[in-house]
Amino acid sequence: MPSTVNVVVDGTNCPGLEVPRGCTIGAWKESLGQEVQHAERIVCRGERSRNTLAADDPLPRPPERLYVEGPRSVLKALVAHLRKQLAPQSARAPAPNSPRRPTGSLPPSPGRSQGAARQVARHRAFYARGNESAAAVLDGETAAMVNAFWFGELTTDDWFRQSYQHCDRVKTEFGGLHSRAVAGELSGWMERPETCLALVVLYDQFSRFIYRGAPEEKAWDPQARLAATVALQRGDDKQFTTTARRIALYLPFMHSEDIADKRRFISLMRSGLAPKPKGAWAEASTGSAPARQRALGASLSESWQRETSTQRGSDSSESDEEGAEPQERR
Numbered sequence: 001m002p003s004t005v006n007v008v009v010d011g012t013n014c015p016g017l018e019v020p021r022g023c024t025i026g027a028w029k030e031s032l033g034q035e036v037q038h039a040e041r042i043v044c045r046g047e048r049s050r051n052t053l054a055a056d057d058p059l060p061r062p063p064e065r066l067y068v069e070g071p072r073s074v075l076k077a078l079v080a081h082l083r084k085q086l087a088p089q090s091a092r093a094p095a096p097n098s099p100r101r102p103t104g105s106l107p108p109s110p111g112r113s114q115g116a117a118r119q120v121a122r123h124r125a126f127y128a129r130g131n132e133s134a135a136a137v138l139d140g141e142t143a144a145m146v147n148a149f150w151f152g153e154l155t156t157d158d159w160f161r162q163s164y165q166h167c168d169r170v171k172t173e174f175g176g177l178h179s180r181a182v183a184g185e186l187s188g189w190m191e192r193p194e195t196c197l198a199l200v201v202l203y204d205q206f207s208r209f210i211y212r213g214a215p216e217e218k219a220w221d222p223q224a225r226l227a228a229t230v231a232l233q234r235g236d237d238k239q240f241t242t243t244a245r246r247i248a249l250y251l252p253f254m255h256s257e258d259i260a261d262k263r264r265f266i267s268l269m270r271s272g273l274a275p276k277p278k279g280a281w282a283e284a285s286t287g288s289a290p291a292r293q294r295a296l297g298a299s300l301s302e303s304w305q306r307e308t309s310t311q312r313g314s315d316s317s318e319s320d321e322e323g324a325e326p327q328e329r330r
Contacts, residue, residue: 003018003020003059003061004017004062005017005019005023005028005060005061005066006064007066007068008066008068009068009075010075012079014086015062016086017082017086020168022168023058023168024055024059024164024168025056025058025059026055027164027165027168028059029042030163030165032081035081036074037077038073038074039074043070044066045066046060046064046067047066047067053066139186139188139195140192140195143189143195143197144194144198146177146202147194147198149169149173156244156247162212167209167210167212170209171209171210175210178206178207181199181203181220182223190227193231193240196231196236197236197248200252203224203227204221204224204248207224221256224255225261228252231249232249237250246272246273247269250269253268
């Protein structure tokens with residue numbers, strides 16, 4: 001169910017605007033930016049404190065109002081846009097049978113109407129009755145929802161691009177599932193490739209979306225590496241036909257502070273994505289950026305360059321000490 005917010009822009013009241021449940025200031029401004037030029041320049045204040053609201057702050061709930069300030073030209077365009085949102089359905093002349101979608105929401109996902117939260121409730125109810133076989137089926141369904149979102153709706157660029165909308169969706173739709181994972185309730189997911197992949201995403205990526213910028217975003221990196229190690233030992237990455245799924249299993253090693261893990265990440269990327277290191281990936285192995293950007297997205301290239309530089313420096317020092325040992329993966 002969507003929520004509503006009462007907005008006041010340049011003296012114009014815009015009550016009852018629909019927004020996604022749990023929407024934050026940052027996500028709302030981000031969605032406005034898709035329709036209103038320079039929407040990032042607006043400033044949002046709460047009615048009670050009149051203090052500037054931060055990007056991570058939730059939108060105030062009615063009857064409290066949200067006051068929006070900023071350049072006059074931006075506010076004028078914003079008022080026009082919000083009035084369209086408030087216009088009667090008939091005045092907007094939507095396409096036949098086209099459902100209304102809250103301002104700032106992403107397109108609904110097929111088969112996700114119940115949401116992960118309801119799946120979690122059903123799962124616990126089955127376990128309470130001792131019906132473990134049915135619970136295993138729900139495990140598979142819930143893991144499929146994680147994978148459908150991460151690998152179906154998002155691109156690899158989206159994984160590394162800061163987006164308040166995506167962060168809000170992960171918190172709202174998968175926050176309860178993430179809590180179960182970090183509590184150790186999903187350890188059985190490591191037994192099968194698809195559920196193990198979803199578990200890696202929960203630990204490694206959803207933690208960074210839910211706790212972005214906070215110490216907790218890295219708190220479950222060891223669990224992510226453990227699940228990824230189990231998957232790799234089983235050969236799951238060789239079974240996956242899409243590059244994105246293999247990358248997801250490799251990323252926990254890039255996030256590690258251990259140089260051995262970082263080296264493993266580089267080795268996995270080279271062997272897992274290009275069994276024959278020719279052409280583009282031959283360039284990647286020597287530090288050329290374009291191939292890395294095509295494979296992982298521009299956002300990952302900086303991390304890749306940092307890790308490969310670290311390895312080359314370490315390998316060079318080892319060669320100097322031992323004299324004859326060649327550098328790895330030249």
